[in-house]
Amino acid sequence: MANPRLRGFTWWRQKWGRKDWAILATGFTLLMLALLVTFDTWSQETDLGLNRIFNPDPALVDLTLLSHANEKGAVCLDGSSPGYHFQKGFGSGANNWLLHLEGGGWCDSVASCSLRKMTALGSSKYMDSQVPFTGILSNDPSQNPEFFNWNKVKLRYCDGASFSGNPESEFKNGTELFFRGQNIWNAIMGELLSMGLVHARQAILSGCSAGGLATLIHCDDFRELLPRDATVKCVADAGFFLDEKDISGNPTMQSFYHSVVNLQGVAKSLNKDCVSRMEPSQCFFPQQIVKNIKTPVFLVNPAYDFWQIQNVLVPDVADPHNDWLKCKLNIQNCNRRQIEVLQEFRSSMLKALDEFQQKKNWGMFINSCFAHCQTWMASTWHSPSSPRINNKTIAESVGDWYLNRKVVKEIDCEYPCNPTCFNMIFH
Ligand SMILES: *[C@@H]1O[C@H](CO)[C@@H](O)[C@H](O)[C@H]1NC(C)=O
Ligand SMILES: *[C@@H]1O[C@H](CO)[C@@H](O)[C@H](O)[C@H]1NC(C)=O
DSSP: OOOTTOOOOEEEOSOOOHHHHHHHHHTHHHHHHHHTSOGGGHHHHHHHHHHHHHOSSOEEEEEEEOTTHHHHTOOOTTSOOOEEEEEOOOGGGTTEEEEEEOOOOOOOSHHHHHHHTTSTTTOGGGSOSEEEEOGGGOOOTTTSTTTTTSEEEEEOOOSSSTTOOOGGGOOOSSSOOOOOHHHHHHHHHHHHHHTTGGGOSEEEEEEETHHHHHHHHHHHHHHHHSOTTSEEEEEEESOOOOOOOOTTSOOHHHHHHHHHHHHHTGGGGSOHHHHHHSOGGGGGSHHHHGGGOOSOEEEEOOTTOHHHIIIIISOGGGOTTOTTHHHHHBGGGOOHHHHHHHHHHHHHHHHHTHHHHHOTTOEEEEOOOSOSOOSSOHHHHSSTTOOOBTTBOHHHHHHHHHTTSSOOEEEOOSTTOOTTOOEEEOO
C-alpha cells in the first residue's frame, strides 16, 4: 500500500498570519528532516516533526517493553517484545485511563510483513526509546483540557494486523514471522490492569488509522475488562476505512483486507455473528464492526481522508497515467471532475455512518479537511488554529460527548467550505 512517491509534506492553510510564517520558518529544519520520511511511516515520524512546530516542548515518555513477552506468546512480527509508553495520571485524573493504539497500515503478504519486520512497525528493536506525548496524550491542560491529568498509554503497533492477528496461520517455512496481534492486545491489557487500570473510574480506548480500526475491534473487550460502574468509551480516529471500489471499479481495499485477514488469521478476533454470516474480511470493515459494538463510540474522521483517497479511492493501479497524482498530493490541485469524485466519496462515508446517527450516546466529528489522524497532534486536537466545526475543536467536541455535556454529531459542510482546515500537501 505504500506509495514511495508520496514523500514529505507541508500544511496548507487558506490564510497564514505573520506569526504562522514565523512558526513555520522555525520548523523548517524539522520539515526538511521529515521530507526524508516515506509515506509508509509518516504516522510515526512525519507527524512528530510537524508536532514539534506547534508543541515545542512536549513530555517525552519512555518505552516499556512487555514483560515475559515470549512466555505469553505476545511478540512483534520479528519475535521481539512489543511495547508501550506509560505516563502516570495525577490529581483528579489519578484513576482515569486513556489508551491510544498506534497506527501504521497493515501487511498483507509474507514479503510485505518481512519488510515491516525491519522497521519499528514490526520490531521493537527499531522503536524510539522515548516518544513525545501530544494532543490527546498531552499532560498540558491548555492543549488537552479534559484528559491532561489521566494515566496515559501509547501502545506501539508492531503486528501488522491492527492488534488482531492469530498464530494459527503463521508460516513456518524459511521466513520467520509471528502473527500475534491478539496476544499482544491481551498481554498488554493484562500488564496495564495490574498497573492500576483494573481500578479505572473513567477510561477511553482510542487509536488512529490502523489503530483506529483496532479501537473499534477491541472496544467491547476493553469495556469488559474494567469495573462495571466505570465510564468507558472509545474514540476511533481516521479508522473508518470504507468498503468502496476504486475509481477504476475494482475492489482494491476489499482484496487488500482479504489478504491481511487470511495471512494473519484475523477472523478469530472478529465478531462471531458477523464471521458466520459473511466473508470474514468483510467483518474487518468498520461499517460491519460498529453494528455489533455496545460501548459508546466517537468517530473523528475527515471526509477527505488523504490516506483513503490515496489508497482506497485512487490507488496507483487505478490511475496508470497519473491523472490523479497532483490531486492526491494536494487537494487544491484537484480539477472539477476529481472534486466531484471526492464529493461522492464523502457521501459514501456519510451514508456508512448511519450507526453513529442512530445511537444516542455515540458521537462524531467529520470535518472536511484533507487530513488523516487528528487527535494526537497538538495542531489539530486543540490549539487556537485547530480545525473546528461549529467553532468547537476536536478536543472540545470529544470532551462534550465523553462527559455527556451535549450530543455531538458534527458533520462539516462540503470542501472547501471550512477555512479552519489543515490540509496536507505532499511533495
Ligand atoms: C509455506 O509452506 C506451505 C506448505 O508447504 C505453503 O503452502 C506456503 O505457500 C508456504 N508459504 C510461503 C510464504 O512460502
Ligand atoms: C469561538 O470560540 C472561541 C473560544 O474557543 C470564542 O472566543 C469565540 O468568540 C467563538 N466564536 C464564535 C463566532 O462564536
